Amino acid sequence: MGDKLTLEQVRAKSASKLSGLLCADRAAAEALIDFAYACGVPIVITQGLRTIDEQNALYAQGRTTRGQIVTNARGGYSYHNFGVAIDFALLLPDGGVSWDTKRDGDCDGLADWGEVVAQAKRLGWDWGGDWRSFTDLPHFEMTFGLSTADYRAGKRPTQAQLDAALARVKALKETEGEDDEMTTEEKAKIAEQFKALQETVETQTKRIETLEARAKMGAIPTWALPACENAKKAGFIDTTADGSYDFYRLVTLLDRAGMFVKKGA
Numbered sequence: 001m002g003d004k005l006t007l008e009q010v011r012a013k014s015a016s017k018l019s020g021l022l023c024a025d026r027a028a029a030e031a032l033i034d035f036a037y038a039c040g041v042p043i044v045i046t047q048g049l050r051t052i053d054e055q056n057a058l059y060a061q062g063r064t065t066r067g068q069i070v071t072n073a074r075g076g077y078s079y080h081n082f083g084v085a086i087d088f089a090l091l092l093p094d095g096g097v098s099w100d101t102k103r104d105g106d107c108d109g110l111a112d113w114g115e116v117v118a119q120a121k122r123l124g125w126d127w128g129g130d131w132r133s134f135t136d137l138p139h140f141e142m143t144f145g146l147s148t149a150d151y152r153a154g155k156r157p158t159q160a161q162l163d164a165a166l167a168r169v170k171a172l173k174e175t176e177g178e179d180d181e182m183t184t185e186e187k188a189k190i191a192e193q194f195k196a197l198q199e200t201v202e203t204q205t206k207r208i209e210t211l212e213a214r215a216k217m218g219a220i221p222t223w224a225l226p227a228c229e230n231a232k233k234a235g236f237i238d239t240t241a242d243g244s245y246d247f248y249r250l251v252t253l254l255d256r257a258g259m260f261v262k263k264g265a
Helices: 007-018 023-038 052-060 112-123 148-152 159-175 184-215 222-233 245-256
Strands: 043-047 085-091 139-141
Touching (some): 007 023, 007 043, 007 085, 023 043, 023 085, 023 159, 085 112, 112 159, 112 184, 222 245
Antiparallel strands (some): 043 085
């Protein structure tokens, strides 16, 4: 493909994933591809409309099927199921993809991921990276103030809402390259904000890993062994394996309180 993908090649990579999106969301997704490319950051839309069955299969991953958990939404509870959400990845010169949020492929001193996020927000997309829980960095959605419950009930954006979103995209496309070029200070501010977000995500990830480790300990702590044996002998628990730190602490406290001593013993 050469050293650099053309805009036409980049657009073609996402074409199949744009089908099924609401008209305004599709226009905003197409504009995001163009705007990101103008910043020197080719992207690909990896997910657009997702069927209910596809959503349920994704929800099962890491729960009842192999793989890691990637969503907390069952079928009908994701905005992807209604054509108002997209996921993206960075598109590499060889046609591959990357989710490296620190990558600076255009060597402008800014993380490519942050540049895409900045362009998406200009267009009216809400970013999954701003969520307080289950941060979803590749995710954008434009829901028009409706919940997934609203969409399940058959509600849809009004024509006025769609027209307003389309007008916003059109206006930005008309002024792109004229007076919307970011200053050095603005770019530096975005880079600083994105770096802070990355640090927050990394801290949260380490905290989650710590909590998960505590939630299921590989071995019973030495200090909890006598209490666990007493609880098992007394018939209060069936097994002492794979408990959490809090579980072993509670069993120990109950044992010290004499809860596992059989009457008459």
